[in-house]
Amino acid sequence: MKHITFTLLFLGASALPVTAGAAENMSSGPNTAESYSSEDFTVKPEWEKLFADHNHFSTTSGEELYQTLCQACHLSDGQGAQGAGHYPSFVGDERLRTPFYAIDVILNGFRGMPGFSDKLSDQQIADVVNYLRTSFGNQLEADATAEDVARVRH
Amino acid sequence: MTTSPFLTRRDLLTMIGKTAGASAMYSAMMSMGFAKASTFTSELELSDAPDGDSVLILGAGLAGMTAAYEMRKAGYDVTILEYNQRPGGRCYTIHSGDTVTDLSGETQHCEFAPGNYINPGPWRIPYHHYGVLHYCKKFGVKLEPFIQLNYNAYVHSSKAFGGKPKRVREVLTDVHGYTSELLAKATNQQALDDVLTKEDTEALLAQLDDWGHLTDDYKYQKSLKASEYRGYDDWPAAGLMPKPSPSEPLDFKELLHSGLWGMLLDYFNTSYQHTMFEPAGGMEEIARGFAGEVGDLIEYGRKVVRIEQSDNEVTVHYIDPERPDDVMTRKADWCVCTIPLSVLSQIPVEVSPAMREAIAAVPYASSVKTGLEFKRRFWEQDESIFGGVSYTDLPIKAISYPMYDYFSDGPAVLLGAYTIDDATSFTMSSMTARERVALAVSYGKQIHPQYEEEFISGVSWSWHLSPWSLGCYGLWTEELREAHYDTLCEIDNRLVLAGEHCSYIPAWLEGAILSGMDASKRLHEKATATARA
Numbered sequence: 001m002k003h004i005t006f007t008l009l010f011l012g013a014s015a016l017p018v019t020a021g022a023a024e025n026m027s028s029g030p031n032t033a034e035s036y037s038s039e040d041f042t043v044k045p046e047w048e049k050l051f052a053d054h055n056h057f058s059t060t061s062g063e064e065l066y067q068t069l070c071q072a073c074h075l076s077d078g079q080g081a082q083g084a085g086h087y088p089s090f091v092g093d094e095r096l097r098t099p100f101y102a103i104d105v106i107l108n109g110f111r112g113m114p115g116f117s118d119k120l121s122d123q124q125i126a127d128v129v130n131y132l133r134t135s136f137g138n139q140l141e142a143d144a145t146a147e148d149v150a151r152v153r154h
Numbered sequence: 155m156t157t158s159p160f161l162t163r164r165d166l167l168t169m170i171g172k173t174a175g176a177s178a179m180y181s182a183m184m185s186m187g188f189a190k191a192s193t194f195t196s197e198l199e200l201s202d203a204p205d206g207d208s209v210l211i212l213g214a215g216l217a218g219m220t221a222a223y224e225m226r227k228a229g230y231d232v233t234i235l236e237y238n239q240r241p242g243g244r245c246y247t248i249h250s251g252d253t254v255t256d257l258s259g260e261t262q263h264c265e266f267a268p269g270n271y272i273n274p275g276p277w278r279i280p281y282h283h284y285g286v287l288h289y290c291k292k293f294g295v296k297l298e299p300f301i302q303l304n305y306n307a308y309v310h311s312s313k314a315f316g317g318k319p320k321r322v323r324e325v326l327t328d329v330h331g332y333t334s335e336l337l338a339k340a341t342n343q344q345a346l347d348d349v350l351t352k353e354d355t356e357a358l359l360a361q362l363d364d365w366g367h368l369t370d371d372y373k374y375q376k377s378l379k380a381s382e383y384r385g386y387d388d389w390p391a392a393g394l395m396p397k398p399s400p401s402e403p404l405d406f407k408e409l410l411h412s413g414l415w416g417m418l419l420d421y422f423n424t425s426y427q428h429t430m431f432e433p434a435g436g437m438e439e440i441a442r443g444f445a446g447e448v449g450d451l452i453e454y455g456r457k458v459v460r461i462e463q464s465d466n467e468v469t470v471h472y473i474d475p476e477r478p479d480d481v482m483t484r485k486a487d488w489c490v491c492t493i494p495l496s497v498l499s500q501i502p503v504e505v506s507p508a509m510r511e512a513i514a515a516v517p518y519a520s521s522v523k524t525g526l527e528f529k530r531r532f533w534e535q536d537e538s539i540f541g542g543v544s545y546t547d548l549p550i551k552a553i554s555y556p557m558y559d560y561f562s563d564g565p566a567v568l569l570g571a572y573t574i575d576d577a578t579s580f581t582m583s584s585m586t587a588r589e590r591v592a593l594a595v596s597y598g599k600q601i602h603p604q605y606e607e608e609f610i611s612g613v614s615w616s617w618h619l620s621p622w623s624l625g626c627y628g629l630w631t632e633e634l635r636e637a638h639y640d641t642l643c644e645i646d647n648r649l650v651l652a653g654e655h656c657s658y659i660p661a662w663l664e665g666a667i668l669s670g671m672d673a674s675k676r677l678h679e680k681a682t683a684t685a686r687a
Contacts, residue, residue, distance in 0.1 A: 030262070030263045030264075030265040030611055031262060031587065031588050031591040031592075031612045031614075032265055032610065032611040033609050033610055033611065036592055036595075038606065040592040040595075041592060041595045041596045041599065041606050042596055043596045043597060044596075047596075051548075051549040051578055051581065053577065054549075054576045054577060054578045055577055056577055057577050057580075057581070067584060068580070068581045068584050069577075069580050069584060071584040072581075072583035072584040072616065072618050072619070073257075073583075073618050073619070073624075075257075075258055076258075081257035081258065082257075083620075083622060083624065084237045084457055084493070084497045084621060084622045084623075084624070085496060085497035085499075085500040085501075085624050086500065087257070087624070109517045111495075111496065111499040111500065111517075112494075112495060112496030112497075112499060112516075112517060112518040112624055112625055113517060114519070114520075114629060115517065
């Protein structure tokens with residue numbers, strides 16, 4: 001093998017992972033002064049709450065936690081995203097059938113995803129797992145508890 | 155621990171190591187000249203590549219382009235496959251006129267005036283990152299001073315001093331003054347007599363007097379002497395203009411609890427000590443400098459989907475993301491893979507189980523930057539801030555002023571928010587770029603009230619939404635390094651990994667460049683040994 005060789009293969013689409021990003025039609029255009037009102041340039045009360053502590057997430061609602069943490073990668077509709085790699089979708093996610101998979105990933109991280117054991121309490125993790133299990137088309141029981149999280153935390 | 159005032163250097167290092175941990179000891183060793191900042195001494199002089207041997211490099215970031223440059227020089231047949239349509243990877247600049255789309259699908263058009271830009275990733279180069287400096291010089295990348303410490307910039311606490319920002323010179327001088335006063339007081343009360351001789355005490359008091367700008371009775375208070383350092387109410391002038399008048403130091407207790415003292419640290423860490431540099435025209439100029447050398451080797455729009463190896467060759471399967479059904483294949487004798495682990499951990503790679511585990515072990519950090527363009531340089535014109543960085547406890551964390559085109563009249567861009575690897579950064583990432591721009595203006599105007607009136611437009615970048623890196627940098631811990639680092643860096647059959655994630659200088663260009671060099675050197679050794687066998 002002395003030279004780079006080049007071949008073209010054709011594979012069916014089924015051999016490839018998901019192709020489309022979740023929110024591909026969203027577009028904001030230029031973020032110019034004219035596109036904002038002066039109300040937009042006012043610190044919102046919810047920001048004061050969300051940013052109260054730089055080292056911990058301060059909200060206790062599962063939905064709010066999703067929107068202020070998980071959404072950073074898995075996006076607002078829970079569909080994940082696709083680039084050079086992908087972020088998994090939660091829509092009809094079989095892995096959510098047990099709360100313990102999600103609890104473990106949130107606590108300890110998985111591949112490129114950091115763990116959040118030092119930034120979230122047991123109750124917050126239970127809340128966000130319950131949110132995942134009851135959102136994005138998932139109709140599972142919201143029965144994860146802080147005690148469940150404590151059992152996995154190590 | 156010994157109480158002798160005559161510690162040897164070894165005693166001192168042991169003491170620091172025991173009380174402050176390994177990283178403090180490493181810092182101390184650096185300052186005592188035992189350890190070097192970067193191992194770079196000169197570029198590689200590899201030669202005599204085995205006749206016709208080929209190398210496939212995955213990723214045209216700085217690690218990949220360094221490896222390409224060094225291995226082609228040695229005589230290898232080199233090809234680089236790159237996911238993006240440009241070289242550089244995270245060595246990236248958003249320029250006036252650029253359009254960027256992140257993983258959420260949000261598209262931003264950068265409306266900045268011609269010549270203005272924001273560096274969403276690396277933005278400053280320490281003087282001891284010798285590899286970066288070497289290749290910049292060699293490839294004709296013009297470097298200009300980056301101002302990290304500007305004594306006239308601000309440190310700001312929203313909870314102290316009525317939320318008014320304080321000048322760095324004021325806080326730094328007051329910290330020196332008050333700590334000197336307290337230490338002088340303890341010394342004069344004989345509290346340190348067990349460690350200080352009479353001569354030591356006299357020398358210490360004399361230096362505290364100078365260092366802290368103290369009065370004759372060792373008090374730190376409003377004085378012309380202190381104002382020489384912290385600044386005046388009326389600055390020295392001429393003729394019958396007001397005479398110099400001293401400024402009032404900040405209240406000690408309020409300063410102590412304000413958090414401002416701690417904010418000063420970023421000015422003095424070896425990573426940020428002067429002299430620092432930035433390329434004229436944006437960080438991406440470094441990528442362009444490298445591409446001037448190896449750009450002819452790069453194929454763009456290549457997404458790797460599988461990596462296989464045999465005893466004789468490496469086979470890489472890839473697609474053009476625009477035509478995902480056509481899987482293409484490239485074979486080579488050797489492979490340098492610089493794909494970020496956040497992405498590589500999702501790709502089937504034929505390596506040892508231990509290396510696969512290492513690839514999947516490293517989480518990627520969050521970081522967000524927001525650039526804001528204003529109609530005029532009010533920070534220069536109204537506040538005499540010429541470059542530098544202000545720090546704040548607000549969620550924007552920092553404001554960094556442009557360090558080029560000082561005094562110009564046109565619009566100028568500053569870094570209006572910079573978060574990294576904390577809860578704030580994740581929450582910032584979970585907002586749209588459009589919201590993040592509004593947030594940077596909303597909070598920033600608490601420090602610069604001119605913001606709202608002067609704002610023109612903004613651009614924001616979250617590294618977790620970066621399509622090609624899915625994160626900012628490899629977030630190593632000591633435990634993770636112990637378990638996986640050496641394995642990650644080993645050559646596995648015919649493949650070696652490189653990038654900032656294969657370095658002890660994560661997130662910095664220097665880590666990527668040194669890693670690219672180290673991988674090239676070891677792969678070349680293996681290739682030549684294999685050819686001889």
